[in-house]
Amino acid sequence: MEAVAGFFTQFFDIYLILPAVLGVAWGIIGGSMPGISPSITMALLLPFTYALEPSFAIVLLASTYVGAEYGGSIPAILIRTPGTNAAAASVLDGYEMNRQGKAGLALGISLYSGVIGSLVGLSLLVMLSGPLAQLALAFTPPAYFALGVLGLSVIVSLSGESLVKGLIAALFGLMVSTIGTDPVSGISRYTFGLSDLLSGIQPILVMVGLFALSELLRQASNTEDTRVKAAPRIEFPDNKLKKRLILPQSIGALFGGFEGVMPGAGGTVASFMSYNEARRWSKKPDEFGKGSPEGIAAPETANNTVAETSLIPLLSFGIPGSNSTAILLGGFLIHGLVPGPLLFARSGDVINDLYVGIFIAAIALLVIGIMIMPACIWLVNRPRPYLNAFILALIMSGIYSINNSLFELSVMLVAGVIGYFMRLLKFPFLPTVLGLVLGFMIESNFRRSLLLSGDDYSIFLTDSISLILLSLAALFIIGSLSRRLLQMLFRQLKTKVTDTTD
Amino acid sequence: MKLQARQGLGILLLLAGLGLAACGGDSSQGSQAAENGIQAGSSNYPVATITILTHSRPGGGSDVFLRELSRYLAPELGANIIVKNVTGGSGASALAELARAEPDGATFYATTPTFIYTSLLARPAYTYEEVDPLVNLFIDPELIYTAADSQFETLDDVLEKARNSRGLWGAANPASLERQSLEQLKLATGINNAAVISHEGGGDLMINVLNGTLDIGVGEAQELQSQLEAGNLRVLATFSDQRLAEFPEVPTVYELGHQVIVRKFRGLAAPQGLSPELIQRWEAAIQTVLEHPEYKASYLADNLRPNFIAHAEYQEFINAFASETRDYLRTVGIVE
Numbered sequence: 001m002e003a004v005a006g007f008f009t010q011f012f013d014i015y016l017i018l019p020a021v022l023g024v025a026w027g028i029i030g031g032s033m034p035g036i037s038p039s040i041t042m043a044l045l046l047p048f049t050y051a052l053e054p055s056f057a058i059v060l061l062a063s064t065y066v067g068a069e070y071g072g073s074i075p076a077i078l079i080r081t082p083g084t085n086a087a088a089a090s091v092l093d094g095y096e097m098n099r100q101g102k103a104g105l106a107l108g109i110s111l112y113s114g115v116i117g118s119l120v121g122l123s124l125l126v127m128l129s130g131p132l133a134q135l136a137l138a139f140t141p142p143a144y145f146a147l148g149v150l151g152l153s154v155i156v157s158l159s160g161e162s163l164v165k166g167l168i169a170a171l172f173g174l175m176v177s178t179i180g181t182d183p184v185s186g187i188s189r190y191t192f193g194l195s196d197l198l199s200g201i202q203p204i205l206v207m208v209g210l211f212a213l214s215e216l217l218r219q220a221s222n223t224e225d226t227r228v229k230a231a232p233r234i235e236f237p238d239n240k241l242k243k244r245l246i247l248p249q250s251i252g253a254l255f256g257g258f259e260g261v262m263p264g265a266g267g268t269v270a271s272f273m274s275y276n277e278a279r280r281w282s283k284k285p286d287e288f289g290k291g292s293p294e295g296i297a298a299p300e301t302a303n304n305t306v307a308e309t310s311l312i313p314l315l316s317f318g319i320p321g322s323n324s325t326a327i328l329l330g331g332f333l334i335h336g337l338v339p340g341p342l343l344f345a346r347s348g349d350v351i352n353d354l355y356v357g358i359f360i361a362a363i364a365l366l367v368i369g370i371m372i373m374p375a376c377i378w379l380v381n382r383p384r385p386y387l388n389a390f391i392l393a394l395i396m397s398g399i400y401s402i403n404n405s406l407f408e409l410s411v412m413l414v415a416g417v418i419g420y421f422m423r424l425l426k427f428p429f430l431p432t433v434l435g436l437v438l439g440f441m442i443e444s445n446f447r448r449s450l451l452l453s454g455d456d457y458s459i460f461l462t463d464s465i466s467l468i469l470l471s472l473a474a475l476f477i478i479g480s481l482s483r484r485l486l487q488m489l490f491r492q493l494k495t496k497v498t499d500t501t502d
Numbered sequence: 503m504k505l506q507a508r509q510g511l512g513i514l515l516l517l518a519g520l521g522l523a524a525c526g527g528d529s530s531q532g533s534q535a536a537e538n539g540i541q542a543g544s545s546n547y548p549v550a551t552i553t554i555l556t557h558s559r560p561g562g563g564s565d566v567f568l569r570e571l572s573r574y575l576a577p578e579l580g581a582n583i584i585v586k587n588v589t590g591g592s593g594a595s596a597l598a599e600l601a602r603a604e605p606d607g608a609t610f611y612a613t614t615p616t617f618i619y620t621s622l623l624a625r626p627a628y629t630y631e632e633v634d635p636l637v638n639l640f641i642d643p644e645l646i647y648t649a650a651d652s653q654f655e656t657l658d659d660v661l662e663k664a665r666n667s668r669g670l671w672g673a674a675n676p677a678s679l680e681r682q683s684l685e686q687l688k689l690a691t692g693i694n695n696a697a698v699i700s701h702e703g704g705g706d707l708m709i710n711v712l713n714g715t716l717d718i719g720v721g722e723a724q725e726l727q728s729q730l731e732a733g734n735l736r737v738l739a740t741f742s743d744q745r746l747a748e749f750p751e752v753p754t755v756y757e758l759g760h761q762v763i764v765r766k767f768r769g770l771a772a773p774q775g776l777s778p779e780l781i782q783r784w785e786a787a788i789q790t791v792l793e794h795p796e797y798k799a800s801y802l803a804d805n806l807r808p809n810f811i812a813h814a815e816y817q818e819f820i821n822a823f824a825s826e827t828r829d830y831l832r833t834v835g836i837v838e
Binding site: 043044046047050136137138139141181182183184185186187188191193195196198199317318319320327330333334336338339340341342343403404405444448451452454 | 559560562565566569588589592594595620623624625626627668670675676677678681697699700701702705706708709710712713715716727728729731732734803834835836
């Protein structure tokens with residue numbers, strides 16, 4: 001009871017409300033800028049935190065993370081540009097809903113799911129920090145390899161009409177992921193002597209090019225404005241829809257909770273996996289890709305859950321699992337707090353403030369999210385030439401501002417042209433994105449595992465986590481393949497029947 | 503119509519916010535200048551504002567070190583100091599910006615072994631040879647550690663296992679001083695049967711030492727601090743030239759009979775052609791700052807070990823470091 005009472009007194013503490021609200025607002029703005037990832041949004045804020053109180057600074061940074069994870073879905077829905085890596089899965093159905101004039105509802109679902117994800121993630125963080133932290137320790141290189149393979153297995157069902165085209169697109173992504181410094185030996189690969197390529201090609205550059213720029217190119221070659229004007233009001237899901245969203249949100253929270261704990265995985269696998277699983281378990285799987293509300297709810301719940309659960313390995317071990325938590329680690333260190341096993345004992349008050357701050361941030365997310373929505377919807381209802389010019393300026397300046405690098409800008413432009421042709425030839429984008437995001441993780445952990453075992457491949461079967469994940473991947477692939485085969489047979493039979501009746 | 507006007511205002515505000523975010527890279531630096539804005543006194547430093555470049559991102563190792571340093575260095579030199587993060591190309595971009603800058607005392611760069619590695623691995627347009635190593639401030643000790651519940655009590659136990667069966671040794675990154683130190687240890691001990699496995703950073707490495715996947719890892723004291731205090735890790739040896747004050751019972755690798763000493767340096771570099779007066783000025787200022795009681799307490803708490811090297815010797819130091827690294831990279835076949 002005391003804890004609860006303490007919680008409420010803290011809740012009304014202005015020194016926690018202020019940073020939580022500021023952080024969320026800044027996070028939404030940063031996250032909604034194409035190319036500006038949550039970690040960059042946080043990094044921009046970091047220099048300001050030197051002079052602040054430790055609790056104020058930590059809550060400010062953590063709330064920025066929460067806001068940015070939601071913010072990423074805004075451009076995904078409105079301008080087909082994922083603001084963050086993890087928002088790529090939300091592009092599919094979010095942008096479709098927008099084209100159907102349901103931008104308000106799509107944003108409403110994303111916000112509603114984001115808040116739920118944040119709250120679930122916070123509960124996991126508070127209640128399960130100890131046990132879940134042990135999970136992070138159990139993940140060895142073969143297990144990370146298997147996790148990456150499991151993520152890739154989604155390709156079979158995300159490929160759309162042609163599996164072959166999906167696989168080609170995925171291979172393209174995997175090939176791009178090999179550019180840069182070899183993860184094991186340190187040799188430079190496919191860098192052509194360019195130091196800009198040493199650290200590889202950032203997935204966000206390719207994603208913004210593939211999704212957003214190619215869409216602008218396509219619209220430029222198509223003068224008709226086929227958009228439906230969106231009603232300029234916020235729409236939250238009604239009770240019927242809320243009920244329908246429970247399943248995809250639970251799936252999202254499950255994957256997000258699980259993935260956040262594992263250092264290095266980020267939120268992207270969780271959002272793609274939960275999108276795929278939400279479709280598998282949905283009563284209306286055919287709606288996916290054509291504007292299904294479930295297709296937004298699942299990935300958005302997942303990536304907002306990750307924002308909290310990724311704090312578990314950071315707080316318990318001092319090990320940052322992602323770029324964003326690495327910045328947060330910087331925030332802790334600036335104030336002389338060393339995350340790790342002793343943090344809870346030594347600076348329990350800061351941890352407490354952090355929990356309360358994240359809770360306030362989740363509430364603030366809802367309020368601020370509602371406040372900025374009319375502006376967002378007004379924006380997408382502008383005449384298309386203006387809108388497109390604005391988007392182009394936005395993505396170019398966004399990408400340039402990451403590292404002030406013209407090279408990265410040209411990578412994005414090249415990706416856009418490739419995306420335009422992929423679209424003409426009906427190649428799906430998502431396998432490319434998955435290959436690019438997961439390629440490095442799969443390759444480095446595969447080779448690391450073989451180094452550990454002395455080139456003995458059985459290490460992937462003797463490691464129990466790896467065995468479970470690989471079996472799951474095999475199950476997914478076989479399941480999706482057999483469904484495809486059945487559909488093909490069925491179609492052929494149907495055409496035969498119609499042939500004979502003619 | 504009224505409603506629309508209000509929404510128009512909203513979007514204007516949003517755009518202003520987005521614009522701010524877009525040029526945030528600069529604004530954050532500006533703010534840092536303001537924050538560090540210890541006003542230039544009655545001194546005669548040739549420029550009002552000094553920019554120190556780092557390839558580290560905000561919150562990274564060199565970034566935190568520089569921002570702390572600039573608080574004490576600015577009043578000493580009598581100029582404002584701005585820390586500028588130039589993150590592209592593993593240091594190549596920062597190196598290029600430094601090499602092209604005027605040697606007027608306005609631009610410097612924070613050196614770490616990364617700038618040697620990038621120069622050798624990527625052969626960028628500007629390498630360490632096109633800039634002037636100014637002074638060194640710190641040398642971070644690299645420690646060999648194992649899990650507290652592991653079978654290894656001494657470095658000899660680890661080497662014994664590698665001789666009898668197979669050693670599994672971990673380094674944080676593929677092109678890193680940590681990996682180099684382990685490869686050099688292999689050469690010095692004549693052990694072939696140890697795999698040196700690189701990871702994606704010190705945290706990733708530490709997990710695999712904690713869960714027993716690896717025999718040992720190599721890392722800086724600062725990274726290991728919290729796990730050491732919690733009793734989850736054990737330090738077996740240090741690659742430094744002498745024993746460390748914080749770990750008096752931990753032997754050096756060298757005294758155990760293996761001729762490997764590793765120096766992870768932190769210093770400053772300038773564009774070529776800095777005037778002798780300015781060089782002297784910086785040498786004096788850095789020495790004074792390293793003795794500043796408040797700063798001393800702060801960097802000692804961060805496990806940084808002061809190791810001042812003056813300009814003349816620093817050039818030799820960097821050149822020796824580079825040629826040693828080049829030899830190593832050739833030996834393991836990373837460069838021809």
